Amino acid sequence: MDTLVSFFANIDWFEIWLATGDTMMMLGGSLLFTILLGLPLGVLLFLCSPRQLFEQKAVYALLSLLVNILRSLPFIILLIVMIPLTVLITGTSLGVAGAIPPLVVGATPFFARLVETALREVDRGIIEATQAMGASTRQIITSALLPEARPGIFAAITVTAITLVSYTAMAGVVGAGGLGDLAIRFGYQRFQTDVMIVTVVLLLILVQILQTVGDRLVVHFSRK
Amino acid sequence: MIEFHNVHKTYRVAGKDIPALHSTSLRVESGQVFGLIGHSGAGKSTLLRLINRLETPSGGQIIVDNEDVTAMDANGLRRFRQQVGMIFQHFNLLASKTVADNVAMPLTLAGELSRSEIDQRVAELLARVGLSDHAKKYPAQLSGGQKQRVGIARALATKPKVLLCDEATSALDPQTTASVLQLLAEINRELKLTIVLITHEMDVIRRVCDEVAVMDAGVIVEQGPVSQVFLHPTHPTTKRFVQEDEQIDESEQRDVFAHVPGRIVRLTFQGEATYAPLLGTIARETGVDYSILAGRIDRIKDTPYGQLTLAITGGDMEAAFARFTAADVHMEVLR
DSSP states (O other), X not given: OHHHHHHTTTOOHHHHHHHHHHHHHHHHHHHHHHHHHHHHHHHHHHHHSTTSTTOOHHHHHHHHHHHHHHHHSOHHHHHHHTHHHHHHHHSOSSHHHHHHHHHHHHHHHHHHHHHHHHHHTSOHHHHHHHXXXXXXXXXXXXXXXXXXXXXXXXHHHHHXXXXXXXXXXXXXXXXXXXXXXXXXXXXXXXXXXXXXXXXXXXXXXXXXXXXXXXXXXXXXXXXX | OEEEEEEEEEEEETTEEEEEEEEEEEEEOTTOEEEEEOOTTSSHHHHHHHHTTSSOOSEEEEEETTEEGGGOOHHHHHHHHTTEEEEETTOOOOTTSOHHHHHHHHHHHHTOSXXXXXXXXXXXXXXXXXXXXXXXXXXXXXXXXXXXXXXXXXXXXXXXXXXXXXXXXXXXXXXXXXXXXXXXXXXXXXXXXXXXXXXXXXXXXXXXXXXXXXXXXXXXXXXXXXXXXXXXXXXXXXXXXXXXXXXXXXXXXXXXXXXXXXXXXXXXXXXXXXXXXXXXXXXXXXXXXXXXXXXEEEEETTEEEEEEEEEEESSOHHHHHHHHHHXXXXXXXXX
């Protein structure tokens, strides 16, 4: 017992508790905005893509290029490039509030592509049948496409949430706070192995929970 | 009534124009079951989808119940489509919705009925197709035949005047096919619904259709009442479909014919004549002998028919032939 206590000598559990809270807030906030922005963008990408309802080659090419640029930018670079914009939006580039804009900008194109792929999995026959019922395009999206793609969209949200967990850890570099920040400042820079282990285990638990909940939702909505 | 006036459809694929339907004029009377038969790529699917404008015609005019489908704007087209039901080969049910919600879908989309009115209508429809006990299930829990019944209930939800069937039985086993076709015939009779169906099986045409059009390479090559087209096909494509249905192998038939002596004739009986003891009577009275090489007794929709291929020897053959013709039996001399 004594050796265990001495091994975790460097750990300030209150600090860990605050950092966990920060990570959860960054994750929750950025996931919310990523879904709010990424879902419509994904639907738009799908509708404009070749041989779909609103086939628009130019719009699709433009959106696609934008998405690809944002996706090819390393997140760490995006964090720094985004600073002026972040300050404009949130008034600060530090802390949880300062981390959310770059997280959203980093994850939205990724999520939108996953949504596009999930929508493409919907059988064309279902779209045709809904058209044949006299549905408007908006009704086709809300009554047929989105409900049918729901398992795929939940899977996309799960993958995006987990990606965001690793992004939040990186956001620590620019002073965002959270578990990743703790791991870098104490675990890595001060060689406090115990802090490193605890933060990594907490992040692992978080990822596990997200994956399990996500998988359950996918199964629940699959109706197969 | 559905009318096509010089309707044609050309697809543009990779910079090249591919004609799917050559200029076609067509008329389907109200209350009729109209069958379109053709191999895949013959243009029947395109023709069917032109009726509710899932495909836009490249030219020509399509009139359904005095409304010009080709001239409708987006809103008009949506209202029109609510009056036209459609069922599909792969059912196209929403996996995320229950059976009841699938059937309710055209009604909720139209937004004209209250929730309780919709529930009542859905219950009626499920009772009609015999699926009342399955309302809360999801499509994945149903068999193919049950799924198509849900498809039919869904297509009938808005009380349409026209039902389009896109290879509705092609994914079903023979027994299920028979029961689904029976349901379609029942609906046609009781609701006075015009049905246009496409298929590649002559059997489907024979069981439910009043009129048939045979398609080949984007052209209607033969059209008429089913009994006429089925029993006396003229176009090679039609002949092939009929032979497929009767499982006749032409080269095998030629071998059989080569081995038998005498004249070979094909007799076609229809209606009451099918059950009359004609063959025996005429053979006895004219002294001819006959052997049956091939034969089939069946029904075209509700009319019984028989078709026999006979080898006839001895006796007074000419008199026998005259008797057959006099008895309203269609006779074809094959040799």
